[in-house]
Structure formats: C-alpha cells, structure tokens
Amino acid sequence: MVLPENLVRFWRDFTENRVAVVALATVGLIVLLALAAPLIAPQNPYDLARLVLADARRPPGYIGAGGFTHWLGTDAQGRDLLSAILYGLRISIQVGLIAGVVAFILGASLGTMAAFFGGRTEAFIMRFIDLQLSFPAILLALVLAALLGQGKWQIIAALVTAQYAYFARTAHGAASAERPKEYVAAALSIPLPSSRVIFRHILPNCMAPLIVVATVQVANSIALEATLSFLGLGLPVTEPSLGMLIANGFQYMLSGRYWISIYPGVALIFLIVAINLVGDQVRDQLNPRLQR
Amino acid sequence: MLGFVIQRFLQALVVMLIISLLVFCGVYAVGNPIDVLLSPDATQQIREATIKAYGFDQPLWRQYFDFLGRLGRGDFGRSFVFNMPVLELIFSRLPATLELTLAAVIGATVLGVPLGMYAGYRPDSLVSKTIMAVSILGFSVPTFWIGLVLIFTFAVILGVLPAGGRGETMRLFGIEWSILTANGWKHLLLPALNLSLFKFAMMVRLARAGTREIMLSDTVKFARAAGISEWTILSRHVLRLIAVPIVTVFGLEFGATLAFAVVTETIFSWPGIGKLIIDSISSLDRPVMVAYLMLVAFLFIAINFLVDLAYAALDPRVRVRSA
Numbered sequence: 001m002v003l004p005e006n007l008v009r010f011w012r013d014f015t016e017n018r019v020a021v022v023a024l025a026t027v028g029l030i031v032l033l034a035l036a037a038p039l040i041a042p043q044n045p046y047d048l049a050r051l052v053l054a055d056a057r058r059p060p061g062y063i064g065a066g067g068f069t070h071w072l073g074t075d076a077q078g079r080d081l082l083s084a085i086l087y088g089l090r091i092s093i094q095v096g097l098i099a100g101v102v103a104f105i106l107g108a109s110l111g112t113m114a115a116f117f118g119g120r121t122e123a124f125i126m127r128f129i130d131l132q133l134s135f136p137a138i139l140l141a142l143v144l145a146a147l148l149g150q151g152k153w154q155i156i157a158a159l160v161t162a163q164y165a166y167f168a169r170t171a172h173g174a175a176s177a178e179r180p181k182e183y184v185a186a187a188l189s190i191p192l193p194s195s196r197v198i199f200r201h202i203l204p205n206c207m208a209p210l211i212v213v214a215t216v217q218v219a220n221s222i223a224l225e226a227t228l229s230f231l232g233l234g235l236p237v238t239e240p241s242l243g244m245l246i247a248n249g250f251q252y253m254l255s256g257r258y259w260i261s262i263y264p265g266v267a268l269i270f271l272i273v274a275i276n277l278v279g280d281q282v283r284d285q286l287n288p289r290l291q292r
Numbered sequence: 293m294l295g296f297v298i299q300r301f302l303q304a305l306v307v308m309l310i311i312s313l314l315v316f317c318g319v320y321a322v323g324n325p326i327d328v329l330l331s332p333d334a335t336q337q338i339r340e341a342t343i344k345a346y347g348f349d350q351p352l353w354r355q356y357f358d359f360l361g362r363l364g365r366g367d368f369g370r371s372f373v374f375n376m377p378v379l380e381l382i383f384s385r386l387p388a389t390l391e392l393t394l395a396a397v398i399g400a401t402v403l404g405v406p407l408g409m410y411a412g413y414r415p416d417s418l419v420s421k422t423i424m425a426v427s428i429l430g431f432s433v434p435t436f437w438i439g440l441v442l443i444f445t446f447a448v449i450l451g452v453l454p455a456g457g458r459g460e461t462m463r464l465f466g467i468e469w470s471i472l473t474a475n476g477w478k479h480l481l482l483p484a485l486n487l488s489l490f491k492f493a494m495m496v497r498l499a500r501a502g503t504r505e506i507m508l509s510d511t512v513k514f515a516r517a518a519g520i521s522e523w524t525i526l527s528r529h530v531l532r533l534i535a536v537p538i539v540t541v542f543g544l545e546f547g548a549t550l551a552f553a554v555v556t557e558t559i560f561s562w563p564g565i566g567k568l569i570i571d572s573i574s575s576l577d578r579p580v581m582v583a584y585l586m587l588v589a590f591l592f593i594a595i596n597f598l599v600d601l602a603y604a605a606l607d608p609r610v611r612v613r614s615a
Contacts, residue, residue, distance in 0.1 A: 131307060131596075134592055134595075134596050135551075135589075135592055136548045136551040136552070138551055138552065138554075138555070139551035139554070139588065142551075142554060143318075143585060146573040146581070147318040147319065219432065223432075223433075223434040224434075226434055226436070226437075227434050227435070227436050227555060230436045230555075231436075231554075231555065231558055231570055232570075232574060233573065243436075246436075246437070246440065250440065250559075253440070253443065253444055253448060254443075254447070254448060254455055256448060258444055258448070261440055261444075262440075262444065265437050265440060265441075268434075268437065269433055269437060272432055272433065272434070273428075273429070273432050273433065276428070276431075276432040280428075
C-alpha cells in the first residue's frame with residue numbers, strides 16, 4: 001500500500017496539475033458548505049412553519065417576509081433556494097458516499113474472494129458479475145428503485161446493487177495478478193486463515209485501481225440518485241436531494257422561472273464534474289503505464 | 293462449435309428463466325393492483341370477482357407458472373390502465389423510441405467520429421482540446437440535466453424549438469413516424485441531441501484513441517512516403533482501420549441507448565416505451581412493467597449471446613476454455 005513518503009510524492013505530482021487542484025478545492029468547498037448548512041443557511045428549508053406562501057417562486061434577489069434577501073430566489077413552497085440547495089447537497093453527498101462505500105466493500109470482497117478461491121466459486125461469481133455488467137447501471141437502478149419503493153435506504157440499496165459489480169470486476173482483475181505471488185503462498189504456509197490472507201494481504205495490494213473506481217463511482221452514484229429523484233423514483237419529499245429540487249422546478253421553467261431548476265443543477269454539475277476531474281488525475285497517477 | 297452454441301443457448305435460457313422469476317416476484321411485491329383496477333367505492337362483490345378473474349387469490353408459485361404459460365403463448369396480459377394487450381401497447385410506442393434512438397446514435401457517430409479523428413490527428417491543438425472538454429462533459433454530466441438546459445435554451449429563451457411531444461407524424465407502412473414531417477424533425481431535434489451526447493463523447497474517445505495509435509503505424513508512414521495527401525490517408529486508411537471497434541460499439545450501444553431513452557423521453561414527453569415504463573411504474577401497471585422488463589432482458593441476453601458466438605467464431609480459444 002502507499003507509504004507516507006510515497007504519499008508526499010503522490011501529493012506533489014497531484015499539485016502539478018492545476019485543473020485537478022482547483023477541482024479538489026471545489027469538492028472540498030462544496031463538502032464544507034454542505035456540512036455547515038445548518039449554520040450558514042439563511043433558513044431551515046424543512047421548517048414548514050416558517051415558509052410563507054406569498055414568497056413562492058420569487059426571482060433571485062427578492063427580499064421576503066423573513067426580512068433577508070433570497071439571493072437565488074424561492075421555490076414553489078416559498079423556500080429559500082440557497083438554503084434548499086445547501087441542505088440538498090448534504091443529502092446528495094450522503095447518499096452518494098454511503099452507496100459508494102458499501103458498493104466498494106461488497107464488490108472488493110466478492111472480486112478478491114473470487115480470485116483467491118478460483119475454480120467454481122470464481123466462475124460462478126464472475127459469470128454473474130459479467131451478466132450484470134451487460135445491463136446498463138441506470139436501468140438496473142431504475143427498476144430496483146421502482147420495486148423497493150421510496151426512501152433513503154431503498155435508494156442506497158438500488159445504487160449499491162447497480163454499482164458493486166464495477167468494484168468486483170476491478171478487484172478481481174487486480175487480485176488475480178496478486179494471487180500467484182510468493183507472499184500469498186508464504187502467508188498461507190504459516191498457515192494464516194484464508195480470510196486474513198484475503199483481506200489483510202491481497203486486498204491492500206489491490207487498492208490503487210479500486211480507489212480510482214471509487215472516485216468515479218461516488219460521482220456516478222450522486223448523478224444516478226439525482227436522475228432517479230428527477231424521475232420521481234428517488235428520495236421521499238421529506239428529504240429533497242438536488243435531483244428532486246430540479247424536478248420540482250422543471251414545471252415552472254417553461255414559464256421562465258428558471259432559477260428553481262437551474263441553480264440546484266449548477267451545484268450538482270459543479271460537484272460531479274469536480275469529482276470526475278480529481279478522479280481523472282488520480283487515475284493518471286496510479287496508472288503504471290503512464291508512470292515516469 | 294455446435295456444442296458451444298447449444299451450451300451458451302441453454303445458459304441464456306436459464307438466465308432468462310431466473311430473470312423472469314426475479315421480475316415477477318419483484319413486481320408482485322409492489323402495491324396492490326386491485327386499487328389500480330377498481331375505484332375505491334367498488335362493492336365487496338365486484339372486488340372478489342375481480343381478484344378471482346385475475347387469479348390474485350392463487351398462491352404466488354401458481355401465478356408464476358400461469359404467467360410462464362401465457363408467456364409461452366406470447367400473451368403478456370392486458371394493461372390495467374390502457375385496457376389493451378400489453379404487447380400491442382408496447383409495439384405502438386416502439387417506433388417513437390426507435391426513431392429517437394436511431395437519430396441519436398447515427399448523429400453521434402457521424403459527428404463524433406470525424407471530430408475524434410481530428411482530436412487524434414492534432415492532439416495538441418486548441419480545437420482538439422475543446423472537443424475533448426466537451427466529451428468529458430458528455431460523460432460526466434447527467435443526461436436529464438443536459439435535457440433541461442437544452443429545453444431552457446432553445447424552447448424558453450430562444451423559443452425556436454418545441455419543448456416536448458412528437459409533433460406531426462406521417463403514416464408509413466401503418467406506423468406513425470415523426471421523421472417524415474418537417475414539424476416532426478423540429479420536435480425530434482432536441483431529444484435526439486440530448487440522447488446522443490453520451491454516445492458522442494464515447495465515439496470521440498474511441499476515434500481519438502484509434503487515430504493516435506494508427507498515425508504512428510507503418511501504414512501511415514508508407515502512405516506518406518508514397519506522397520498520398522493527409523486527407524486521403526485519414527479518410528481512406530485510418531478511417532477504415534478504426535472502423536472495426538466503432539462498429540462493435542455502435543451495435544452494443546444501440547441496446548444501452550434504450551435504457552438512456554427512459555430519461556430523455558420523460559423530459560421531452562416523447563411518447564416512446566421509456567416514457568411508458570415510467571408512467572406504468574407510477575400508476576402500478578404491473579403487466580406493462582413485467583413485459584417491458586422481460587423484453588429488455590431478452591434484448592440484452594440476445595445481444596450477449598450473439599457477441600459470445602461472434603467471439604467464439606473469431607477466437608477458437610474461447611470455445612475450448614468454456615467447453
């Protein structure tokens with residue numbers, strides 16, 4: 001795995017790419033804003049008692065009954081959009097991150113185990129994963145979201161099912177290359193139990209490609225969740241993610257009230273594109289073929 | 293080879309059976325179809341009669357086998373909402389999806405391949421960098437968001453293109469087509485553009501990677517030494533050499549585009565099968581959901597089966613390894 005001095009060099013190489021540094025800073029800033037939402041948002045968008053219907057669908061810059069300026073305007077319920085976006089970011093990031101981490105753990109374990117045991121276990125697991133990968137992830141997530149119903153955990157389950165296969169295939173590829181190496185035979189001859197060899201010896205050596213997949217997949221699950229919420233199959237109304245904010249504003253866009261959809265969308269795009277740019281740089285740095 | 297074909301065919305059949313079981317049980321778990329079929333003030337008697345008529349009082353395994361039996365006869369049941377045979381419903385919506393998908397995939401290829409070749413031919417020029425930036429956006433920005441921006445720009449601000457619907461259609465071979473009327477084309481343009489952006493990004497990357505590799509090859513060196521113009525080298529030789537992976541992806545992606553069409557059709561109210569499935573999910577129209585999922589699963593399994601056969605035909609090692 002990456003040692004501290006390697007980490008320092010990794011960081012030095014990373015900072016050479018200006019775009020990646022800006023992207024990383026953007027991701028950091030957005031996460032910080034989302035974490036601090038209850039402190040910095042002008043309004044608690046979930047507190048229905050404080051919403052004033054007369055303030056609904058006001059353009060950016062409008063000063064509402066609350067006495068403060070709605071810099072990004074208000075939505076159909078009179079919610080301050082800036083506050084709604086900050087809170088929406090929290091939910092989108094949370095769902096994307098949890099789904100990404102669970103898919104990572106599940107997929108990496110399955111792929112490494114398949115490579116370690118080989119034979120029928122491997123054939124069975126990988127055949128199933130290949131089959132699943134032949135279906136587009138969005139279709140799978142769509143069907144699962146429809147079948148499981150609305151709710152945060154249902155959506156996370158749908159996202160995990162749609163995405164773990166990418167981790168499994170990557171882990172399988174990397175672990176198959178590690179399996180015949182001598183350190184694995186040495187660890188097994190001590191003898192250490194297979195579970196320890198799999199998770200403490202082989203898996204850490206497969207981390208580099210998995211981390212690359214992970215950055216991309218977190219961005220993907222945020223995008224996928226937004227798509228599902230936009231289609232009305234995502235999170236419940238009580239937890240409006242960015243996708244739902246965009247969907248809610250869609251009907252008003254045709255009458256020129258663009259801000260309800262556009263601003264949440266801009267926040268979403270910044271987040272997704274920034275994560276992808278960071279992921280691109282990390283991939284280039286961890287790719288042995290491009291190593292200097 | 294015949295043994296391999298039979299083995300793969302049986303595998304595909306088993307997978308199809310498993311998927312039918314998963315789909316049936318999954319859809320079965322959603323909602324109560326009686327609430328969809330009957331108005332809330334229906335009498336208890338009508339309720340029981342309806343439950344009996346649809347076989348909802350039977351145990352689940354019994355319903356599944358009845359369902360399989362009907363599938364074998366090509367009967368997917370009737371839609372609860374439209375009250376017409378599901379197959380007829382899906383086939384009436386299929387042309388809309390087909391023309392949208394075709395327009396998107398062909399457009400993406402016709403634009404993406406030359407631009408990608410240029411980006412591979414002159415990788416350091418500003419134009420190439422712009423092309424690659426657009427392709428990165430096409431990969432990472434969600435389809436529904438691009439659709440929204442397109443509607444906002446062209447329908448709301450500029451007001452030059454319609455925001456949704458299919459427009460005027462013209463009948464040919466008993467099917468309504470939008471691509472036969474000028475108004476239909478106007479309606480088709482935005483959704484097709486929306487759907488094609490992801491494919492476009494992919495075609496650009498494929499063409500760029502292929503061109504970069506082939507420009508360094510001996511073929512190009514000899515062609516240059518023979519005094520053939522750069523244009524002829526690109527259009528005659530490079531294009532032909534990068535065509536194989538592009539055609540493969542073109543074929544495979546055609547199936548995947550069906551799934552992306554769900555999002556695009558919903559945004560642009562395009563009355564194809566993607567919109568049908570979203571509508572049937574929200575109205576709990578079980579037979580339509582089951583039929584759609586089974587058809588899509590069948591499509592993907594058939595594509596995979598054919599790809600497996602093609603690989604086996606080209607590479608004998610595949611046959612030996614899995615026999």
